[in-house]
Amino acid sequence: MTWLRSTLGLLLALVVFGAATPQQAVAQIPAGTTRNGTFVWDGEKWEPVEPVPVAAPAPEIVSIQIEPPPLPVYEQPPCPAPNLMWTPGHWAYDPIDGYFWVPGVWVPAPYVGSLWTPGYWGWANGGYGFHQGYWGPHIGFYGGVNYGGGFMGIGFAGGTWNGGVFAYNTAVVHVNVSVVTNVYVNTTIVQQTTIVNTANVSFNGGPHGVQHQPTADEQIAEHDQHVAPTAFQQQHVAAAKADPTNLVKNNGGHPKNLAATKPLAEEKHAAPAGFKPPPPKPVSELAKAQAPPATVAAAKAATTKNATVAKATPAKTEMKPTPKPEAKPETKPEAKPTPKPEAKPEAKPAAKPAPKPEAKPEAKPAATPAPRPEAKPEAKPAAKPAPKPEAKPEAKPAAKPAPKPEAKPAPKPAAKPAPKPAAKPKPGDEKK
16 A cells, blocks of 8 residues: 555656646747747747748938939959859948949859849939849849949849859850850840940939839839848948048049959858749850840830930020021021012013014904904904913012003904005095
8 A cells, every 4th residue: 555655646746747847848938939040939839930031121211312423434343253243333322421432343142043133223202212232033123224234224134043053144244264164145135125324324213314114024023032232242331431532522423443353252041932043054045045025125115215315405405506597597588589580580471472462463464354364363362361361460460461451452443444444545536
């Protein structure tokens, strides 16, 4: 009995101890605590969870009244190693020092298949704000700004991921071919995605910015899982701000340090869940790749709008001098030549032919027998006077048609020549 009692007491003690242990564990691990970033304790058990995606940085809420300076033109340094992505230079802003230049630099891709979408300045609500760049599986909207180096305004024409390595399009990207061998040449895609920006405008929208709205593909890319600029990229911006030569107030918009020759350090990030880089293709296929039709159409439309905006400003200055010389020569020659040729030729021929044909036919029929002259003058005056009075009222000579109707009764006194020869013999006979 004693043995049985001791055994039951031991079992009871084990049960009590087992019940107390989970309570202590629950008390030590509050709900919502994570473990290794993959599990969450809900108060009773660990639940696996997906890693929280890193959202793209929100646009900086600023309203700057002064538009960003034009983009300086510079040569891209050659890519010194594989799988480096070019991040073009851009203008940044400091509330105290104003605009400053951030040099372009090569940056290691945070994960295989990631692409860099540059930041851009956009005009809205009467001010200019900066939209931060980001890493993602696709190129998003960067305002249509032609940064060069493959960023021609829409998408990226400087290369593409080809399996696990990045292939560079040397048509627009400088590469150290002794180190980087995965290259090709494709000029077609460069031409198709280029937004013409001869003024090197560095911002989107407004009366003077690049006139380009996001395409359907660019809108989809904005909703991808993004990675913010790496810590090394942020340090790069801070170093550019600390350099007085990069400030616009010191360089007048023409910085000396336009691009960095040394790439930044690498910062690894996990790829989005389920993302896989494009499968490898022969380099010959990459050289023939073309942009989607929607992208080509958007680039052409933006180019036309930008050209229209660019022509609007000089047209105002050219319109002032042009009308003055054009108005004078147009009014003077038009008034002088028109009345002179019309009045002279019409008055001269109308007066000359009228008396000549009328005098000749009247004298000839007088000598000829009566039946013949009667038929001739009736046909001639009937045809001639009909067109003459119609042409004369068009020339507006009111006084000239008056004597011509007097010539019409000339054939009527045809009876007068008949009595005249009869009168002449009568006085002759009397004299005889």
